[in-house]
Amino acid sequence: MNNTTRNSKSLAVVRDSSELDGAKARILVFAGSTREASFNRKLAIAAARAIEEAGGEATLMDLRDHPLPLYDGDLEASAGLPLGVRPLKELFKSHDGLFIASPEYNGSMSAVLKNTLDWVSRPAGDEAGTVPYANKTVALGAASPGALGGLRGLVHLRAVLQSVGALVLSEQIAVGNAASAFTAEGGLADERMQQMLRRTVARLVDVASRLRD
Template sequence: MDQLPNRILVFAGSARSGSFNKRLARLAAGRVEAAGGQATFIDLRDYPIPLYDGDLEREQGIPAPARHLKDVLAEHSGLIVVSPEYNGFITPLLKNTLDWLSRPDGDQDGLALFRNRVGCVLSASPGGLGGMRSLALARQLLTNLGVTVLPDQLAVPGAAKAFTDDGELADSGARERLDQICHRLVETLDRLNPPAGR
C-alpha cells in the first residue's frame, strides 16, 4: 500500500438527521478508536453534491463539495461505509457520492482514489433483514472501484429498537460483532502499512 497514515473514514449513505445508519457509523468510529485506530466520521449532509450529470461535469467540472470530499478520502487508507437499504438497494445518496468521487480529476484517473484502500460495510434497517441486501450491493460497488472489502459485515435489524437511549447497540451480540469488525479493519491496515515506530 501507499504509505498513508492508517486513518479510517466513516460515513453513512444517509443525510437524514435521525438516521439509524448515522448512529451505527458513529459507533463504528468509536470502536475504531478503541481498537487503536484513527477514525474520521463525516456526515454526507455536509457535502451537498448534485446528481451526477455528464453535461454538468463537462461544463463546470467536479463540484466543490465533491472535490473537498475527494481530498478527505485521499487522507485515509481505510473506509467504513454504513449503507441504509431503500427498496432492497443502496441509497441514491451513496451511489451518487461514489459516482462523483470516482470521476477522473486532472491527470488522476477516477479509481486511483480507491485503490489500495481497505474497507468494510455495515447496515441498519427497521426491517427484519437489517439491510442485508444493500450490504451486498455496497460491497459490489466498492469492490468495483478498487477497494479491498473485508468479508466481515454487520446488519442490524429492527433498528428502531436496536439502540439504547445513549446511542449504543442494545444487543450484546451486535456490539461484539461491531467490535470484531472494527478491530480487524485496524489490524489489517496496520499489517499492510505498519505505523512508524512499530
C-alpha cells in the same frame, strides 16, 4: 474521534507517507443517509467509537456537509468537477480505510450514497478516478427496521466498491429491528451485535494498518 464540522477544511489534507509511519490507521466513517434521526447515522457513530477502542483513529463524516448535484456527464464535460468533489476525494485519499453504514432503499443502497461514490470516482486532471479507492480497506454495515438489517443493500454496495478497486472485507454487520437496537449511550443494546461490530472494525483497523505499511 475526529468529527467533521460544517465547512471544515482541516480534514481534507493528504498526509504523506512520512507522517503516516507509526501512526494509527485512519478510518473515515460515514452513513449513506442525510437524515438527522437515521439509524445508520447511529451505527456510524457506534462504529467510530469501536474503531477508537480497537486502536484506530476515526473521522466521522456527515454527507450533509458535502452536498453534490446528481451526476451528469454533460455538467462534468462543460464545467468540470463540482466544487465539493475535490475535498471529498482528498478526504478519501487521506484515510487508510472506510466504514460505511448503508441504509437499504428498495433492496439497494441510497441514492445519495451512490451519487457520492460516483462523483468521487471521476477523474481529476491526470489522476485516475479510482485513486481515492486504491488500496482502501472497507468494512460495511447497515441498520434497518426490518429483520434482515439492510443486508440486501450491502450486496450492491460491495459490488460498486470492488469495481473501483477497494478491498471490501468479508466481515460486516447488519442490525435488524433498528428502532430498538441502540442504547441511550449510542451503543448496540444486543451484546452479540456489539461484539460483531467490535470484530468487524478490529479487522478493518488491522487490515488497513497492514496495507498502509
